[in-house]
Amino acid sequence: MTRQVPAAPRGGSRGIRPSAHRMRTLQRHGWMSDQHGAWAMMALPPLLGWALSGRLSWFVLLLLVAWAMAFQLFSATCLWVKTPAKRRGRILPALATYGVATAIPGVALLVSRPQLLWWGCAFVPLASCALFLVWQGRERSLAARAASILAGSVMGPVAFSLASADGSPVAVSAHAWAACAIFASYYVGTVPLVRSMIRGRRDPRWSLGATAYHAACTAATAIAWWFAVVSPWCVLAWVALTARAWAMPALSRARKRPLSPRLIGLTEMAWTCLLFATLLLP
Incomplete structure (x- = not known):
């Protein structure tokens, strides 16, 4: 008898779940970003600015919609830039859709x-700057990551100014500026930290650089507390963040296999929530 070869799962390549195949298809066509951590970096800065204002605002809700669509548009644009010319056509529907969806509330x-x-x-x-570095093939560089994070972090004071006044930069309080800057600094620091635990775990310079960066941010936060701009709890949170910037890469190097991206992501979610909460304290 002739042995029958099992058919590949419906909807995708052999061994790939249909749902995972659909997700990858959406990502390849620009409908969804493949950078899962970027979603939090997109959403949390404007939510922080809004929370710091302590006010309800329909304008901020409109900003959140516009910003979510702009984030998708930026992701699709980056994908279009780094995709070979003969395959760029499949991304155009996503670009057009997100372009219109951004323009209407914007x-x-x-x-x-x-x-x-x-x-x-x-x-x-x-x-x-971030888009230019993607075009140069340097999307994973520290400069590209930092530029995109800082661009998204601008939405923090924007949300505060919209909720508090007319959207002008002069409407942002010193506390809101400091809190949004500290939150942006934290996200920038996750770039070398994650690199030190996975791709660069055998290179001690990544770990040293991440720890030094966090120590500098701790000092800056302490200065902000000295001038009564942030709470002392925020300083304590940065002390803990600095300790984790040294301990987690050391743990990853000591293991035969690096810490999994899932574990690192869940850990960073907890640290993000902790810092977010301390920034809201008076």
């Missing part, structure tokens, strides 16, 4: 709050 915001245009002085250069 234009409505700018018409009602034209002062928001001032934020373009910070956002446009950072986003352009």
